[in-house]
Amino acid sequence: MPQRSVLLTVFDGLQSLDVTGPVEVFAGAERHTPGSYRIRTASPDGGPVRTSSGLTLVPDGSLADAADPHTLVVPGGAGTRDPDPRLVEWLRVHGPRATRLVSVCTGAIPLARAGLLDGRRATTHWAYCDRLARDHPAVRVDPDPIFVRDGNVATSAGVTAGIDLALALVEEDLGREAALTVARHLVVFLRRPGNQAQFSAQLAAQTARREPLRDIQQWITEHPDGDLGVEALAARAALSPRHFARAFRAETGMTPGRYVDRVRLEHARRLLEDTTDGIGQVARASGHGTPEAMRRAFLRTLGTSPAEYRRRFRPAPVT
Incomplete structure (x- = not known):
């Protein structure tokens, strides 16, 4: 079984759980099936970033030095409201090279800025769906589901929906038993369906x-x-x-x-x-x-x- 590389972009103002949630899922899958995933993080300049909650994350390196991954994950957070132009330009060039392109929460905004959601169905945190649709009319925004798959592009709603999406990807890659083991370890459901509504x-x-x-x-x-x-x-x-x-x-x-x-x-x-x-x-x-x-x-x-x-x-x- 080939190892799948997972790269998470990190930047100032990101929502920490948008990164740590998917990382814990993929890391749990790696423990269950050794050799299945190689997880890396990268910031625009390779330096530490400060999350919206005040945590400091130290990435593995810079985006410029990162190899094109199998699965590219873009988290959300306050830092995506006006995303770093370096991140957007890097996504414009490298995003199409990823086998799977994933966003968590408002990570859909830099993807849309880079033109990677044009003509696709996508979602984001409910509070930003209107803005995404208004600023990027070429994107078919669906405000209801917790995550949406359109070809090799997957977008998810706020925060914990990134865990649901990551579990869905693990199930796709390694099978239900691996994903169920990870879900049990994290004490979450396997798995909320993607078209489950964001709200009660x-x-x-x-x-x-x-x-x-x-x-x-x-x-x-x-x-x-x-x-x-x-x-x-x-x-x-x-x-x-x-x-x-x-x-x-x-x-x-x-x-x-x-x-x-x-x-x-x-x-x-x-x-x-x-x-x-x-x-x-x-x-x-x-x-x-x-x-x-x-x-x-x-x-x-x-x-x-x-x-x-x-x-x-x-x-x-x-x-």
């Missing part, structure tokens, strides 16, 4: 300003298996269905139906991860009603069935 429903939606609507949001969360149709929710809020639907969307940013769908899906996921309840029981408790209805919801949103989700994402005992 409660985080994705704004909190309503008016108390009756805030109460409805809380009611939905606490009663996913209840009657959550617009008419029933409107009656609880003492509003007409039409007024309720319009006000809910105006104040939360999503329709009542979409909010209910997200809450029910998240409730089902938690039950699959945290309990041994049967699929039918989970479907009823989460408000989907039937296993088939829940299966359609999972396939539509997560790209996997409830049974497969449980198999992959329920933590195995650490031994």
Whole structure:
């Protein structure tokens, strides 16, 4: 099996976990399968860099001296808001030579500056998706997934999503058992699907300003298996269905139906991860009603069935 070289670019103002997260995944895979990865870091001038949290990282060398890697990883952080021109120019020349090109969080910004995301689907931290789309209209920005694969280019959302993406790459390279061993060691799931949303429903939606609507949001969360149709929710809020639907969307940013769908899906996921309840029981408790209805919801949103989700994402005992 050929050894894959992994190069992580480092620079002032990077988010430390964007580097250390993927490094721990690839290093864990190397321990599991010796000779699988050779990990290096490089800064624009070879000197130490200071992360956004104040940590100082000492790289292995400079970008100018770095060999073209198999997997090139560009982290995010405050230092990507106005990226170092030396980094952007180096990426412009060397990025296309990498077998795999990866960004974590706002590391997508220097990739886009270098023209490496033009015509591709990509994501970044939710707070910067609008900016990425505005500044780089040739990039097809998808704000929802935690990571996106488009050919040999992979981009991920904020911080911990870089760990999910790195685990996906290890599974691709070395197989499920190697990735599962690394995930168990790090006490994380193997693995959140790339098209899982960056937000929970409660985080994705704004909190309503008016108390009756805030109460409805809380009611939905606490009663996913209840009657959550617009008419029933409107009656609880003492509003007409039409007024309720319009006000809910105006104040939360999503329709009542979409909010209910997200809450029910998240409730089902938690039950699959945290309990041994049967699929039918989970479907009823989460408000989907039937296993088939829940299966359609999972396939539509997560790209996997409830049974497969449980198999992959329920933590195995650490031994």
